[in-house]
Amino acid sequence: MKIAVTSQNRKTVTGHAGRCRRFWIYTVDGGEVADKTLLELSKEESFHDSDSNAPHPLDGVDVLLTGGMGPGLAQRMARKGTEAQVTSETDPDAAIKHYLDSRAG
Numbered sequence: 001m002k003i004a005v006t007s008q009n010r011k012t013v014t015g016h017a018g019r020c021r022r023f024w025i026y027t028v029d030g031g032e033v034a035d036k037t038l039l040e041l042s043k044e045e046s047f048h049d050s051d052s053n054a055p056h057p058l059d060g061v062d063v064l065l066t067g068g069m070g071p072g073l074a075q076r077m078a079r080k081g082t083e084a085q086v087t088s089e090t091d092p093d094a095a096i097k098h099y100l101d102s103r104a105g
Contacts, residue, residue: 005026013092021040024092031103
């Protein structure tokens with residue numbers, strides 16, 4: 001499973017997912033984080049500036065966690081088969097742990 005977390009500042013979970021250009025990508029295997037990498041998008045690749053019907057670098061992600069997003073992005077992610085959730089966690093690792101714990105229990 002791949003989970004993307006919005007992190008424009010590379011440190012915290014940030015809001016406004018549509019304009020975010022930096023995402024921590026977590027690869028989860030068996031409920032445990034196996035890998036964590038930073039994906040940096042160009043301005044044109046941000047959700048706000050890209051065509052919602054065109055291929056996107058985050059198309060293979062199963063889940064998007066963010067501090068905030070509008071209904072348009074939530075619908076776009078649903079159309080692409082990606083679960084999108086707003087989290088109140090500010091630490092990306094804590095957001096992942098909370099998400100995985102909520103699925104396990």
